Amino acid sequence: MDLENQNRVKALTEEHGAENIVVVFGAAEAESAGLAAETVTAGDPTFAGSLAGVELGLTVYHVVEPEFKAAVDADVYEEQVGMMEMVLEVEEISEEMTNVRNEFCKYL
Amino acid sequence: MNLLENKKVIIIGDRDGVPGQAIEECVKTVSSATVVYSATECFV
Numbered sequence: 001m002d003l004e005n006q007n008r009v010k011a012l013t014e015e016h017g018a019e020n021i022v023v024v025f026g027a028a029e030a031e032s033a034g035l036a037a038e039t040v041t042a043g044d045p046t047f048a049g050s051l052a053g054v055e056l057g058l059t060v061y062h063v064v065e066p067e068f069k070a071a072v073d074a075d076v077y078e079e080q081v082g083m084m085e086m087v088l089e090v091e092e093i094s095e096e097m098t099n100v101r102n103e104f105c106k107y108l
Numbered sequence: 109m110n111l112l113e114n115k116k117v118i119i120i121g122d123r124d125g126v127p128g129q130a131i132e133e134c135v136k137t138v139s140s141a142t143v144v145y146s147a148t149e150c151f152v
Contacts, residue, residue, distance in 0.1 A: 001120065001149070002149055004147075005120055005147055005149065008118075008145050008147070009118055009145070012116070012118060012144050012145055016116045016144065020114075020115060020116050021115065021116050021117075021118060021144075022111065022112060022115045022116075022117050022118070022141075023117075023118045023119075023120065024117060024118070024119050024120070024131050024135065025120050025121075025122070026119075026120070026121035026122045026125045026126030026127060026128065026130070026131050026148075027120075027122045027125050027149075028122050028124040028125030029125075032122070036120060040118075058118075059111075059115075061111065063121075063126045063130075063131050063134070064126070067111055068111070068134075071110045071111050071112045071138060072112070072134040072135065072137045072138060073134070073137035076133055076134055076136075076137050077134050079133075080126075080130035080131075080133045080134055081126055081130055081131075081134065084125060084126045084130075088125065088126075
């Protein structure tokens with residue numbers, strides 16, 4: 001995750017409280033989604049940004065996961081995400097995100 | 109319970125996946141959820 005986004009996530013978590021935040025990702029691949037999710041839960045795995053060594057434990061979802069899809073309006077979802085949902089590896093992404101949630105999320 | 113209910117939502121979209129703006133439109137359909145940050149990353 002780029003350094004500016006790490007700074008913003010850290011500041012917003014301090015402002016609103018980690019238990020009140022959900023982070024939603026739109027990454028194209030399971031691996032990059034997993035790395036980004038890990039960054040805001042267990043800390044920056046590359047140790048480059050402000051979240052290095054910071055275990056925020058935030059709740060994380062990818063936009064193509066069934067849990068997120070079920071939470072929002074179906075027509076708007078179809079219009080905004082429908083095409084990418086067909087292109088992306090939904091199962092692989094869901095598996096990666098579930099692993100990160102089970103291991104590092106503190107507020108499920 | 110809706111996973112977005114009464115939550116502050118941070119959106120990290122991806123230019124090659126789903127952009128932040130598209131995710132934001134979806135989140136806005138949950139009236140009690142608030143988008144506090146939305147970005148679109150680019151890995152090029």
